[in-house]
Amino acid sequence: MAFNFGAAAGAAAAPNPAGAFGGFGTATTTAGPTFSFSTPANTSTPGLFGATQNKGFGFGGGFGTAAGTGTGLGTGLGTGLGFGGFSTQQQQQQTLGGLFSQPAQAPAQSNQLINTASALSAPTLLGDERDAILAKWNQLQAFWGTGKGYFSSSSAPVEFTQENPFCRFKAVGYSCMPNNKDEDGLVALVFNKKEAEIRSQQQQLVESLHKLLGSNQTLTVNVEGVKTMPDDQTEVVIYVVERSPNGTSRRVPATTLYAHFEQANIKTQFQQLGVTLIMARTELSPAQIKQLLQNPPAGVDPIIWEQAKVDNPDPEKLIPVPMVGFRELLRRLKVQDQMTKQHQTRLDIISEDISELQKNQTTTMAKIAQYKRKLMDLSHRTLQVLIKQEIQRKSGYAIQADEEQLRVQLDTIQCELNAPTQFKGRLNELMSQIRMQNHFGAVRSEERYYVDADLLREIKQHLKQQQEGLSHLISIIKDDLEDIKLIEHGLNESIPIRGGVFS
Numbered sequence: 001m002a003f004n005f006g007a008a009a010g011a012a013a014a015p016n017p018a019g020a021f022g023g024f025g026t027a028t029t030t031a032g033p034t035f036s037f038s039t040p041a042n043t044s045t046p047g048l049f050g051a052t053q054n055k056g057f058g059f060g061g062g063f064g065t066a067a068g069t070g071t072g073l074g075t076g077l078g079t080g081l082g083f084g085g086f087s088t089q090q091q092q093q094q095t096l097g098g099l100f101s102q103p104a105q106a107p108a109q110s111n112q113l114i115n116t117a118s119a120l121s122a123p124t125l126l127g128d129e130r131d132a133i134l135a136k137w138n139q140l141q142a143f144w145g146t147g148k149g150y151f152s153s154s155s156a157p158v159e160f161t162q163e164n165p166f167c168r169f170k171a172v173g174y175s176c177m178p179n180n181k182d183e184d185g186l187v188a189l190v191f192n193k194k195e196a197e198i199r200s201q202q203q204q205l206v207e208s209l210h211k212l213l214g215s216n217q218t219l220t221v222n223v224e225g226v227k228t229m230p231d232d233q234t235e236v237v238i239y240v241v242e243r244s245p246n247g248t249s250r251r252v253p254a255t256t257l258y259a260h261f262e263q264a265n266i267k268t269q270f271q272q273l274g275v276t277l278i279m280a281r282t283e284l285s286p287a288q289i290k291q292l293l294q295n296p297p298a299g300v301d302p303i304i305w306e307q308a309k310v311d312n313p314d315p316e317k318l319i320p321v322p323m324v325g326f327r328e329l330l331r332r333l334k335v336q337d338q339m340t341k342q343h344q345t346r347l348d349i350i351s352e353d354i355s356e357l358q359k360n361q362t363t364t365m366a367k368i369a370q371y372k373r374k375l376m377d378l379s380h381r382t383l384q385v386l387i388k389q390e391i392q393r394k395s396g397y398a399i400q401a402d403e404e405q406l407r408v409q410l411d412t413i414q415c416e417l418n419a420p421t422q423f424k425g426r427l428n429e430l431m432s433q434i435r436m437q438n439h440f441g442a443v444r445s446e447e448r449y450y451v452d453a454d455l456l457r458e459i460k461q462h463l464k465q466q467q468e469g470l471s472h473l474i475s476i477i478k479d480d481l482e483d484i485k486l487i488e489h490g491l492n493e494s495i496p497i498r499g500g501v502f503s
Contacts, residue, residue: 119138123149134151142164145164146160162325170324172323174308174319180282182255183253185253186224186239187238188236188237190234190235192233194232194234195227199226212261219243221238230334239257258278258280261278262278293320
């Protein structure tokens with residue numbers, strides 16, 4: 001049975017001679033170049049930080065201008081930093097040139113900024129006082145983050161989005177920084193599928209990923225974890241183990257694996273599988289964190305950015321990230337609800353484990369007390385056996401010196417106990433107090449004992465059931481008596497008739 005996982009609707013699948021699993025990487029007959037992690041292929045895709053190839057770190061939802069303007073802010077920071085949420089928009093799948101690399105289109109960026117300033121301050125579309133009203137309208141659209149700003153009859157209007165620097169719907173939140181090393185080789189794949197579907201087809205997924213790696217026998221694909229994401233998406237974290245001919249093995253670095261997945265033909269096959277986002281789970285270097293914190297994102301007031309750094313509850317684990325627009329806020333809210341449900345589920349499991357452990361502890365304590373009593377009984381029995389055995393062994397012998405000394409010590413202890421002002425007097429006093437307490441307890445026994453509320457309720461319920469049963473039985477007996485009376489009356493009436501017939 002062929003298995004189609006994430007294939008685009010209406011796409012003609014090529015024949016798959018390799019196996020029956022026809023969804024993962026089988027939409028084209030090209031198997032891809034032979035992939036070797038020893039000499040990673042050099043791709044022209046710019047890295048996240050300058051020339052590096054790690055692109056798993058960027059700002060979720062995009063912050064700055066539209067894709068291709070190179071504002072210096074990527075499109076996946078919220079997702080890469082552990083706050084969850086992976087947007088399915090195409091502009092988030094194609095991260096910008098680099099978080100700290102130089103803009104690739106500086107003239108276009110300058111023209112865009114000039115046009116925006118003209119639309120907001122001095123439009124020349126109508127040439128009269130209506131241009132001032134148009135400027136205020138453009139400002140309102142820019143603050144709102146939607147619409148088009150007309151400023152000149154000879155130029156195209158400016159497109160206002162929530163990523164423009166003047167949008168007011170902005171805030172700064174915090175996301176967890178990744179703590180995985182590059183040597184761990186963890187790469188996250190976000191599928192537009194539900195978790196149940198991914199787990200039921202996990203083996204086919206591993207086989208398809210192995211095909212995308214060139215079906216190299218020295219490479220093994222392993223699944224680190226599967227996690228549910230909002231909007232029916234699922235995150236699958238994988239790593240690849242490479243075995244050398246001498247028998248040793250190592251994990252392929254995350255940046256190398258990510259660079260391979262970012263190749264054009266491989267990325268196209270991933271999109272056919274339903275993958276919406278690929279990220280390398282690597283930690284940030286101190287220099288990268290410092291550079292990120294020192295440069296406020298585009299459109300964020302430096303004062304607000306500095307205040308966000310001061311208010312960071314845990315600078316070692318959290319990093320401030322901008323939140324632009326209600327869509328980003330809704331995404332983070334969904335992710336937070338998802339994580340809250342997962343934490344609640346884990347708490348429920350822990351609570352069940354604690355209850356089970358408490359039951360086991362109670363059972364163990366009862367067994368320990370039972371074994372203690374049993375040990376004491378066995379000790380007394382052993383002591384009695386030893387005494388009898390010693391008496392039989394010493395019978396017929398004269399008292400020895402050590403026995404005489406022991407007898408003297410026992411007599412001395414007996415005398416001390418029997419002394420009126422010593423222990424015996426105190427023991428007698430304690431015994432008298434115990435008798436008095438027992439006497440008062442016997443007199444006021446009704447005050448010492450009470451029935452538990454739950455037990456009393458059960459007793460009442462039981463007595464009520466007994467009463468209902470007796471009432472039902474009495475009613476049955478009454479009905480039977482009435483039937484018997486009817487039978488007797490019928491018999492009495494039939495006897496004279498029969499006598500008249502036979503007379």
